[in-house]
Amino acid sequence: MTHDPRSLQKTRRVYLDHNASTPVHPDVVAEMVPYFGEVFGNPSSVHGFGRAAREAIDVARDRVAAFLGTRPEEIVFTSGGTESDNFGVKGLAWARGRGHLITSKIEHHAVLRTCQALEAQGFTVSYLPVDETGMVDPDDVRRALRPDTIGISIMHANSEVGTIQPVRAIGAIAREGGIPFHVDAVQTFGKVEIDVDAFNIDLLSFSGHKIYGPKGVAGLYIRKGTKLVSVQHGGEHERRRRAGTENVPGIVGLGKAVEVRGREMKDEAVRVAALRDRLWHGIRDRVPDVRLNGHPTERVPGTANIAYKHVESESIVLGLDLKGIAVSAGSACTSGSIEPSYVLVAMGVPIEWAMGAVRTSLGRSTTADDIDYVVESVEPIVRKLRAALPVGAA
Amino acid sequence: VRYSATLVEHFLNPRNAGLMRDPDGAGEDEFEGCGDLARVFLRVRDGRAAEVRFQSYGCGPTIAAASAASELIGGRALEDLVNLKAREIEDALDGLPDDRKHAADVVAGAVRAAALDALRRRGV
Numbered sequence: 088m089t090h091d092p093r094s095l096q097k098t099r100r101v102y103l104d105h106n107a108s109t110p111v112h113p114d115v116v117a118e119m120v121p122y123f124g125e126v127f128g129n130p131s132s133v134h135g136f137g138r139a140a141r142e143a144i145d146v147a148r149d150r151v152a153a154f155l156g157t158r159p160e161e162i163v164f165t166s167g168g169t170e171s172d173n174f175g176v177k178g179l180a181w182a183r184g185r186g187h188l189i190t191s192k193i194e195h196h197a198v199l200r201t202c203q204a205l206e207a208q209g210f211t212v213s214y215l216p217v218d219e220t221g222m223v224d225p226d227d228v229r230r231a232l233r234p235d236t237i238g239i240s241i242m243h244a245n246s247e248v249g250t251i252q253p254v255r256a257i258g259a260i261a262r263e264g265g266i267p268f269h270v271d272a273v274q275t276f277g278k279v280e281i282d283v284d285a286f287n288i289d290l291l292s293f294s295g296h297k298i299y300g301p302k303g304v305a306g307l308y309i310r311k312g313t314k315l316v317s318v319q320h321g322g323e324h325e326r327r328r329r330a331g332t333e334n335v336p337g338i339v340g341l342g343k344a345v346e347v348r349g350r351e352m353k354d355e356a357v358r359v360a361a362l363r364d365r366l367w368h369g370i371r372d373r374v375p376d377v378r379l380n381g382h383p384t385e386r387v388p389g390t391a392n393i394a395y396k397h398v399e400s401e402s403i404v405l406g407l408d409l410k411g412i413a414v415s416a417g418s419a420c421t422s423g424s425i426e427p428s429y430v431l432v433a434m435g436v437p438i439e440w441a442m443g444a445v446r447t448s449l450g451r452s453t454t455a456d457d458i459d460y461v462v463e464s465v466e467p468i469v470r471k472l473r474a475a476l477p478v479g480a481a
Numbered sequence: 482v483r484y485s486a487t488l489v490e491h492f493l494n495p496r497n498a499g500l501m502r503d504p505d506g507a508g509e510d511e512f513e514g515c516g517d518l519a520r521v522f523l524r525v526r527d528g529r530a531a532e533v534r535f536q537s538y539g540c541g542p543t544i545a546a547a548s549a550a551s552e553l554i555g556g557r558a559l560e561d562l563v564n565l566k567a568r569e570i571e572d573a574l575d576g577l578p579d580d581r582k583h584a585a586d587v588v589a590g591a592v593r594a595a596a597l598d599a600l601r602r603r604g605v
Contacts (some may be wrong), residue, residue, distance in 0.1 A: 397538070399516075402492075405541035409489060442516065475498040475537050475544055 098411035101457045105297070105389055105450035106246045107415060111340065112299035118343040119301065122336035130333050140335045147342025153246075154345045155283055155291070155308060163307045163325045164338050168273040170319075171238075171292035171307040172197035174222050174329065175269040178315040179238045179290065186237035191215045191223045192433040194244050195268075197292075198271055202240070208379060215241075218381040221250035221434045223258050225240065232264055240269040242280065247430045247446055249281065251388025258287030267313055271295030273297055277348035278356065278387055283425060289313045295337065299451065300344030301427050304337030305445050351451065359449050360388040362458050367391050369462035373476055380436055380444055389449035392431075394440040398472045406468035415446040485575035488545045493570035497551035501534040506559070506602060508594025512587040516550040517543045519591040521550070523559075525599050528556050530562060540578055542584035550588045563582055565589050590591070 102110075122143060128136025130144055145159070152159040162312070165171045176198055178187060190202050192214045202212045212233040215223050223241055239261050244251045254270055258285040261268035269290035272281055276291075276297035285293055297299055309315055320468030367379055378398035395403060399415040407414055429439040435445070447461070484492075501507075501522035501598040509520045512571050517539030524532035533555055550570045554562055567585035577584060 399539055401540040404542060405484075405492065409493065471495070472544070475495055475535070481586070 089136075096152055098409075099460060100411040100413075101451055101453075101461055103323045103447040103453065103457075103461065104251075104413045104415050105453075106387075106446065106448035108302065109450055110300045110349055110452070111296075111301055112344060115176050115340045115343045119336045119340040120423075122215070122339050126335070130335060131324065134386065140333075143335060143339050144333055147338045147345075150342040150349075151293075151306060154277075154349050157283060157308055158311065160326065161311055162329050163309060163334060164341070165305045165329060166270070166303055167305045167332075168195070168294035168297075168333065169296070171196040171273075171299045171305050172269075172271055173201050174307050174315075174318050175241050175271075175290040176201045176238070176291055177205065179269065180210055180311070181347045182314045182316045183237040185209060186235045187211045187213065187233050189213045189215065189231045189239045189241075189456055190226060191217060192242055193217050193221060193430045194240065194242050195246065195271055195273070198240055198242065207394075211235075217250075217433050219435050220246045220360045220385075220386070221245055221380070221430065223252050223257070225253050225260060225399065225404055228257050229260050232260070232266070236264070236266055238267050238269060239315070239417050240246070240271065242271040243275040244272075244279075244387045244390075245381075246390075247428055247444075248392045248434070249274070249387035249448075250382040251275065251385045251387060254288065255286045262287040274387060274390075277345065277352060278389070279352075282381060282399055283308060283310065286424060287475065295341040295344055297321065298344050298348050301337050301340040304334050304341045306341065325349055327333055351371050355451055356388040359388045359451070362449050362453055362455060363389055363391045365455065366461060367393065368448070369458065370465055373462065373466045378440060380431060380434065380440075389453075391449075393445055394431075394439055395443040395469050397476055398443040398469055400443050400445050402472050403443070403465070403468060407445075407461070407464060410464045410468075411463060414446075415448075426469075483578055484537075484542065484545075487549070487575040488572075488577070490541060491545035491548040491574065492541045495548040497534050497548065498536070499534055499538060501532070504534075504595075506595045506597075506599025508596070508598050509525050510587045510588045510590030510594060512539075512543075512583045515539070515583060516576055517583060517587050519543060519547050519588045521547070521588070521591040521595040523595050525559065525568060525603075528560075529556055529558050530596075531556075535588075537588070539587070540581065540584065542574070542581040546570050546584040546588040549593075550592055554592055559599050563593055563600065564589045565592045565596070 128140040131139040265287040276293035286452045289310040294305040380392040431441040504522035505525040508521040520536040522534040531553040537547040567589040570585040
């Protein structure tokens with residue numbers, strides 16, 4: 088038998104990588120289209136073409152603000168979650184010039200590497216540990232506080248394991264100490280409830296393409312009165328906080344995506360969480376030596392990080408890809424260096440499990456049939472891989 | 482998929498996977514830093530590899546490379562297998578992406594070690 092590449096096209100396709108990106112919602116596409124041609128003006132221009140574009144941005148900003156329960160002027164649009172994180176963390180550090188930051192070991196690289204860059208500039212950073220479920224202990228935040236602490240940045244949920252952090256408790260500690268609190272909510276915005284006032288969040292990063300909006304557009308919520316300097320200079324866009332001509336179609340799309348999420352989020356969370364559990368239970372019942380990484384209950388609805396003992400995750404990803412199923416490897420073997428996920432390492436997941444971790448992230452289009460197909464497909468792949476295992480290896 | 486159809490086929494249907502009891506030669510190689518591991522067992526007849534089995538742990542290409550090598554080396558003289566080049570295994574897979582060349586390296590290393598082991602056991 089030879090592999091026929093065309094067979095892939097006939098294969099069923101199941102996308103379980105929504106934490107990486109999502110397809111743009113058809114309503115979002117429809118809303119964006121006029122802003123590529125018909126309404127093309129520069130929102131900074133005073134003429135009619137410009138004003139039409141400006142109005143579209145205002146509508147999008149209102150929608151995001153309404154969704155988050157904030158004032159429209161507290162929302163700044165950016166080019167992506169990474170820019171939002173850079174803006175939030177560097178912006179508050181640079182506004183203070185020197186001092187100490189608190190973050191966790193499992194932040195996205197957009198925060199971690201930003202903190203490392205700040206260390207090189209003379210700031211000090213505490214990287215807090217997490218427990219075996221991937222959760223930060225608010226008491227650790229309290230203990231890490233110093234007289235010169237100038238900011239706390241803790242993600243709302245981690246993309247790999249989906250564990251939701253106790254941001255309410257951490258926010259209370261931040262508020263008590265009068266320290267600005269940044270939350271990277273890229274993986275939770277539009278998926279779970281976020282109350283910036285109840286959680287005492289001063290800065291919140293969110294992104295469009297994780298919630299069925301377009302790529303290349305995101306935002307940062309900046310609580311009124313938060314001292315923040317810009318990281319990108321130029322024109323007077325976004326109330327002088329973020330220079331650069333606005334990505335009008337993208338912002339329109341983000342606004343629409345948020346509006347749709349406002350309607351769909353709550354019911355979908357229940358449905359997707361049920362499918363996620365169907366997946367885990369199905370695999371657990373059929374495949375020996377598997378474990379679920381992450382918090383059993385405090386978890387983003389669509390995320391299941393499942394580890395297969397003694398099997399390398401990339402082999403499973405390849406096997407599933409050949410069955411038309413898209414998932415993501417928890418470890419990456421590139422250019423000969425293996426990187427077990429730093430998140431799983433921080434959680435203390437043993438190496439023989441961390442190497443075989445596979446992230447599945449479900450979304451609005453995932454069906455029960457999809458999940459059953461994935462469960463059926465996983466078992467023979469893992470069985471075959473294990474059959475070739477060297478005794479005592481891994 | 483960024484891999485060749487041949488590689489994919491070997492990955493899906495690995496040939497000669499599994500342990501060999503009382504082999505005439507056995508060798509192992511590990512790709513440092515990556516953890517990929519291949520183990521090759523040889524049954525020797527008239528100085529040639531008469532039967533080949535392998536075990537491997539690693540990414541898809543490593544499993545495919547071991548499978549392809551197990552076919553490639555059948556019937557070949559031990560003295561030649563001691564010099565087996567990774568390139569030959571890569572060619573048998575119709576190529577490997579740059580960041581997966583180590584799959585052929587680690588399998589070739591295991592074959593060379595197994596051939597050398599068989600020669601040593603023979604008392605050369």
